[in-house]
Amino acid sequence: MKSQHVEVEGLTAHYVVAGRGPALVLLHGGANDWREWEENIGALSQKLEVYALDLPGFGLTPKPEARYTLNFLANFVHGFMQAVGLSYASLGGHSLGAGVALKFALRFPDRVERLILVDAWGFGRVTLLGWLIVTSCNLLRRVFQPGRFYPFLEKEPGQGNHWLSPEELRKLEVPALIVWGERDLYLPVAQAHRAHQLLPNSELFIFQGCGHAPQRERREEFNQVVLKFLLSGRDEASSRCS
Numbered sequence: 001m002k003s004q005h006v007e008v009e010g011l012t013a014h015y016v017v018a019g020r021g022p023a024l025v026l027l028h029g030g031a032n033d034w035r036e037w038e039e040n041i042g043a044l045s046q047k048l049e050v051y052a053l054d055l056p057g058f059g060l061t062p063k064p065e066a067r068y069t070l071n072f073l074a075n076f077v078h079g080f081m082q083a084v085g086l087s088y089a090s091l092g093g094h095s096l097g098a099g100v101a102l103k104f105a106l107r108f109p110d111r112v113e114r115l116i117l118v119d120a121w122g123f124g125r126v127t128l129l130g131w132l133i134v135t136s137c138n139l140l141r142r143v144f145q146p147g148r149f150y151p152f153l154e155k156e157p158g159q160g161n162h163w164l165s166p167e168e169l170r171k172l173e174v175p176a177l178i179v180w181g182e183r184d185l186y187l188p189v190a191q192a193h194r195a196h197q198l199l200p201n202s203e204l205f206i207f208q209g210c211g212h213a214p215q216r217e218r219r220e221e222f223n224q225v226v227l228k229f230l231l232s233g234r235d236e237a238s239s240r241c242s
Contacts, residue, residue: 001041005060008079014060015053015080019045022113023089024230025081026052027097029213030121030153033059036094040215043223047231051089053080055100057151068151070103070122070163077104081111090230092116094215095187096153102164105174115176116226119184119212122164123191123198169198176202177229181210181217203229 001018016034018041026037034052044050056076057063066072077100081089090113093101098120105112155163176199180192189206196204205225207214215222 001045006080006083008076008083011056011062011064011076013053013056013076013080013083015051015084016041017049017051017084018042019047019049021048022230023086024048024050024116025077025086025089025091026050027055027077027091027093027100028052028058029095029097032094035059036213037215039219040223040226043220044226047227051084051086053077055097063151068153069156070099070153071107071156073100074103074107077101078108078111087111088113090114090116092118092226093120094118094213095121098122099163102169102172105172106164106168109172109174112174114230115174116179116229117176117195118179118215119181119187120178120191120195121187123195124187126186127188129185166198170200172199173201177226178202178204179214179222179225180204180206181212181214182206182208183210184212186212 001016003014003016005012005014024044026034028034028036033054037052041050041052054061055073056066088111091101091104093099093116095118098117099122101115101117102120102122105115178192178195178199180189182189192204192206196202207218207221210217
């Protein structure tokens with residue numbers, strides 16, 4: 001893995017990159033940074049060119065003076081892809097990162113090959129227990145790491161009740177793999193089934209007995225499931241061309 005920086009709309013964005021092959025951009029969750037994919041990048045980069053990005057205000061990417069909306073973060077990912085020369089890529093996201101990936105796909109469908117949505121944020125409310133855990137962690141971070149609390153997302157003016165429009169999601173044609181932990185304490189598994197119903201070109205894989213982060217809790221199986229989804233059809237195409 002190579003740690004690198006690139007200028008994105010006046011902001012010095014940090015990311016790591018590894019491997020060669022079809023491009024996969026990984027987006028972390030709302031209380032993390034690129035390192036939540038650290039145990040996945042090695043396996044995935046055997047077949048793919050993997051980029052793991054620190055979103056603005058997370059990890060080593062500075063926090064700009066901006067309203068943190070899904071559109072702002074999706075535009076940032078778009079600028080990042082332009083800056084590193086990716087005309088299109090598959091996007092993988094966990095929790096908040098999955099919501100950003102979906103917003104990106106809705107806005108720039110021609111730039112997305114496939115989607116990996118891991119315990120995706122945006123299909124329902126966070127549980128009360130999950131909200132209490134997140135709030136407590138942020139309070140502790142303010143005490144022990146002053147100035148290091150993570151940004152909270154805001155809705156766009158006039159956005160209404162939904163972070164992601166169900167009407168738009170039903171029209172999204174990008175192939176999507178929905179991955180979820182059966183015992184997610186933050187985003188209940190019922191939201192996985194709702195996501196599967198809304199996204200017409202989706203597959204659903206539920207990790208039994210698993211929590212909010214299957215990419216870490218079941219990393220070997222997770223890596224296999226992701227590679228199978230992203231590479232399906234490519235081996236057959238290569239065989240026909242050889």
